[in-house]
Amino acid sequence: MGGDEWDDILYESDCFCNLLSLPELEKKLDINFICDFFLEALQLIADKSNPLIPDTQTEKADPSQIMILQTVLHLIENFGEKIIVNIDIIKISLFLNNMLMSKDEEILTLSLTLLAALLSGVVEIKKEEEIIIYDLLDRLNELKSHSNTQIIQTATDLYDKIYKRDGWTSEKLHQEKKFHFSESDETFKNIMKDIQDPLLPVRAHGLISIRRLVLSKDPYFYKNVDAILELLENQCYDDDDYIYLGAIAAFSAIGDVLIDKALPLLGQILLNNSPNKKRPSELRLKISEAIQKIALRLGELLPHHVSKFFGFLFVGLRDSDPLIIASCLSIIAQLCRQLEDTGIGPYLEEVLLAVMNILRLPHPDVNVHRAAIIVLNDILGGVGCSVSVIAHHLRPIYEQLVVLRESHPDDLCRLHAEATILNLTLLMKQLLTPDDQD
Incomplete structure (x- = not known):
C-alpha cells in the first residue's frame, strides 16, 4: 500500500x-x-x-x-x-x-x-x-x-x-446476583430443545444460553442439572468445534457453582478411551484446560476441593494413553503451583511415586516425560516445610534426574532435568543444614 x-x-x-x-x-x-x-x-x-x-x-x-x-x-x-x-x-x-x-x-x-x-x-x-x-x-x-x-x-x-x-473484579459482586436470565419454564424448554436440534447454529446458541443460565444461578438450572449435564456430556463428543467447545465452556461454568457434579464428569471425559474420533488430542487438551481454569477460579477454596481432582488424576497417570497421562500431569502441575505447601501435602508422596514410575520407563511420547519432569520441578520448588515427608525419596529422585540429564534423547527433557536438579540441591541443603536460631 x-x-x-x-x-x-x-x-x-x-x-x-x-x-x-x-x-x-x-x-x-x-x-x-x-x-x-x-x-x-x-x-x-x-x-x-x-x-x-x-x-x-x-x-x-x-x-x-x-x-x-x-x-x-x-x-x-x-x-x-x-x-x-x-x-x-x-x-x-x-x-x-x-x-x-x-x-x-x-x-x-x-x-x-x-x-x-x-x-x-x-x-x-x-x-x-x-x-x-x-x-x-x-x-x-x-x-x-x-x-x-x-x-x-x-x-x-x-x-x-x-x-x-x-x-x-469486585469480590462484592461474587456474592450478588446481578445477571438475570428468563425464569419461565417455556424458556428452559426452548433451550433444551435448541441443544438437541440437528442444526449446528441452533445447538451452539442453546449451549451459550445454558452457560448464561448457569452463571445467573437460575432455579430451573438447579431443578434440571442432571439432565443438562447428560446433554452436555454428549455434546462434548461432537465433531464440530463450536459445539464441543461450547459444551466444555458450559461444563466449566457449572464447575464454578456445582463442582461436586461437574468435575467428576469432566474427569470421566478426560479419561474416556473413545472420545471424539476426529480430534481426541484437541478434546483432551480443552478438557484439561477447563479443569485447570476451574482450579484457578477456586482460588483459596482449592484446598477444600483438591481431593476431587486427585480422585481421577491418579487413575489417569496409570493409563496407557500418552495423551491422558500428559493431560493429567499438566493438571497436577497447575495444582502444585497453586497449592504449594498448603494443600498438596496429603498427596505429595503418592504424586512423587507416580511421577518417578513414569520417568523410570521409556515412553514413546516425549511429552509425557517433559510433563513429568515439570511436575517434579514444581513439587520440589514449592515443597517448603513438607520436605521431611519426602526426605527418604530425595536420593532416588536425584539419581533418576542425573540419568535423564546425561542420557535422555530429548534436549528439553535434559534441560528440565538440570533445572530440577538445582531445585533438589537446594532442598537437600535445607534438610541437612538447620536454620540458625538467633
Missing part, C-alpha cells in the same frame, strides 16, 4: 471520528447508537480474524479493514469510557477471543488496547462475565511468543492482570 493511500484512509477515518466528536453532535447522539456502531465494527474485524472462516487469515489488513481499525481506535480514544460502561462485556470478550487469533499486528494491537480498557477498573466485571475474561488467558499466553516485542509485553501484562485478579 502506497503512502498516499494510507494517508487517505487515516484522513477519512479521522474525519468520521471528528464528526462524531463535535460537541453539538455529541449531545444529540444516543450512546446506544455509538455502542451499536462500535459492535458492528468489531464484528467485521472479528470475522476477518476468525481462523475457522476460510480466506480470512492474511498477514496484512486490506484498506477497508484498516479504516475500520482506525475508526474503532478513534472511538476508544474519544468515547472509550462511555462505550465500556454501556456495552455488553460478554459480547466484546467473545469478539476479542477471535481477534486475538489474528496474524495481523494492527488487529492484535487493537485487541490488546480494548482488553486493557476493559480491565482498567472503569467498569466492574460481573461474576457471569469473569469466566469469559478467563477464556482469554490461552490467547494471551500464545502471544507471549509473538515476534513483536510490544505485543509480547502487553500480552504478558494483561495475562498477569487476569491471572492475579488485579483490580478488574
Whole structure:
C-alpha cells in the first residue's frame, strides 16, 4: 500500500471520528447508537480474524479493514469510557477471543488496547462475565511468543492482570446476583430443545444460553442439572468445534457453582478411551484446560476441593494413553503451583511415586516425560516445610534426574532435568543444614 493511500484512509477515518466528536453532535447522539456502531465494527474485524472462516487469515489488513481499525481506535480514544460502561462485556470478550487469533499486528494491537480498557477498573466485571475474561488467558499466553516485542509485553501484562485478579473484579459482586436470565419454564424448554436440534447454529446458541443460565444461578438450572449435564456430556463428543467447545465452556461454568457434579464428569471425559474420533488430542487438551481454569477460579477454596481432582488424576497417570497421562500431569502441575505447601501435602508422596514410575520407563511420547519432569520441578520448588515427608525419596529422585540429564534423547527433557536438579540441591541443603536460631 502506497503512502498516499494510507494517508487517505487515516484522513477519512479521522474525519468520521471528528464528526462524531463535535460537541453539538455529541449531545444529540444516543450512546446506544455509538455502542451499536462500535459492535458492528468489531464484528467485521472479528470475522476477518476468525481462523475457522476460510480466506480470512492474511498477514496484512486490506484498506477497508484498516479504516475500520482506525475508526474503532478513534472511538476508544474519544468515547472509550462511555462505550465500556454501556456495552455488553460478554459480547466484546467473545469478539476479542477471535481477534486475538489474528496474524495481523494492527488487529492484535487493537485487541490488546480494548482488553486493557476493559480491565482498567472503569467498569466492574460481573461474576457471569469473569469466566469469559478467563477464556482469554490461552490467547494471551500464545502471544507471549509473538515476534513483536510490544505485543509480547502487553500480552504478558494483561495475562498477569487476569491471572492475579488485579483490580478488574469486585469480590462484592461474587456474592450478588446481578445477571438475570428468563425464569419461565417455556424458556428452559426452548433451550433444551435448541441443544438437541440437528442444526449446528441452533445447538451452539442453546449451549451459550445454558452457560448464561448457569452463571445467573437460575432455579430451573438447579431443578434440571442432571439432565443438562447428560446433554452436555454428549455434546462434548461432537465433531464440530463450536459445539464441543461450547459444551466444555458450559461444563466449566457449572464447575464454578456445582463442582461436586461437574468435575467428576469432566474427569470421566478426560479419561474416556473413545472420545471424539476426529480430534481426541484437541478434546483432551480443552478438557484439561477447563479443569485447570476451574482450579484457578477456586482460588483459596482449592484446598477444600483438591481431593476431587486427585480422585481421577491418579487413575489417569496409570493409563496407557500418552495423551491422558500428559493431560493429567499438566493438571497436577497447575495444582502444585497453586497449592504449594498448603494443600498438596496429603498427596505429595503418592504424586512423587507416580511421577518417578513414569520417568523410570521409556515412553514413546516425549511429552509425557517433559510433563513429568515439570511436575517434579514444581513439587520440589514449592515443597517448603513438607520436605521431611519426602526426605527418604530425595536420593532416588536425584539419581533418576542425573540419568535423564546425561542420557535422555530429548534436549528439553535434559534441560528440565538440570533445572530440577538445582531445585533438589537446594532442598537437600535445607534438610541437612538447620536454620540458625538467633
